[in-house]
Amino acid sequence: MAMHGIVLFGHGARDVRWREPFERLAVKLREASAGARPVALAFLELMEPDLPTALGELVAQGCDVVTVVPVFFGQGGHVRKDLPLVIEQCQALHPSVRIKCAVAVGEDEAVLDAVAQYCLRQV
Amino acid sequence: MAMHGIVLFGHGARDVRWREPFERLAVKLREASAGARPVALAFLELMEPDLPTALGELVAQGCDVVTVVPVFFGQGGHVRKDLPLVIEQCQALHPSVRIKCAVAVGEDEAVLDAVAQYCLRQV
Numbered sequence: 001m002a003m004h005g006i007v008l009f010g011h012g013a014r015d016v017r018w019r020e021p022f023e024r025l026a027v028k029l030r031e032a033s034a035g036a037r038p039v040a041l042a043f044l045e046l047m048e049p050d051l052p053t054a055l056g057e058l059v060a061q062g063c064d065v066v067t068v069v070p071v072f073f074g075q076g077g078h079v080r081k082d083l084p085l086v087i088e089q090c091q092a093l094h095p096s097v098r099i100k101c102a103v104a105v106g107e108d109e110a111v112l113d114a115v116a117q118y119c120l121r122q123v
Numbered sequence: 124m125a126m127h128g129i130v131l132f133g134h135g136a137r138d139v140r141w142r143e144p145f146e147r148l149a150v151k152l153r154e155a156s157a158g159a160r161p162v163a164l165a166f167l168e169l170m171e172p173d174l175p176t177a178l179g180e181l182v183a184q185g186c187d188v189v190t191v192v193p194v195f196f197g198q199g200g201h202v203r204k205d206l207p208l209v210i211e212q213c214q215a216l217h218p219s220v221r222i223k224c225a226v227a228v229g230e231d232e233a234v235l236d237a238v239a240q241y242c243l244r245q246v
Contacts, residue, residue: 006242006246008242010196013199015197015198015199015203017197017203018196018198018200019197020230021197021229022196025239028239029239029242029243037246067245069242071196073133073141073144073145073194074136074142075141075143076137076138076140077136077137077138078136100245104144106144107144108238110241111237111238112144112147112151113151113237114231114233114234114237115148115194115231115234116151118225118228118233118234119131119190119192119225119228120152120155120156122190122223122225123127123190
């Protein structure tokens, strides 16, 4: 059976506190799968690890399928141009691993609904 | 009675398609308040309008209270350092308007739950 890992891929920031929601998200995903589905964080810049490092760790844990989820609001240049190049690099490093890439989380209707509800609770 | 507006404050990007979820979010908020609560988008950089322009338009529409919601995942330098400076500038321009600032949407538990559910639907 395929072992399927998830990489939460974010932009990265200079302030380490920016990372907190990403860590909380990883904990939620690990809890939801009772630890059966490896979850790693990866960042485009300014924070470690980068995607090749994070993906390499999931492969070392036995993953043969990895889904990269861009934790971005919109599909801009980072998701449309930078990320495919890094995924291509990862695919060359791990030719036997199936690497899939999701649409940015902020494009999801239910995510936007939750953001809208949050906004309405602020006024 | 106070008229309360909302500014959805995002980073901005070079690719105009990045903006789409922000436009959808604004539509959701306008629908939720049946048009009674003005909603504007504003961006830190790379996209128009900036926050002073957006806030000025809400004030021109009669808002005397405005809540700025940072549509960011984490509370990094943009939210902790850049945004307060721009809000200070807006406050000086509109001293009679009460300008409030929310915590970044990605810090909200329900938003993170929705993101986690989205991630789980990708695997």
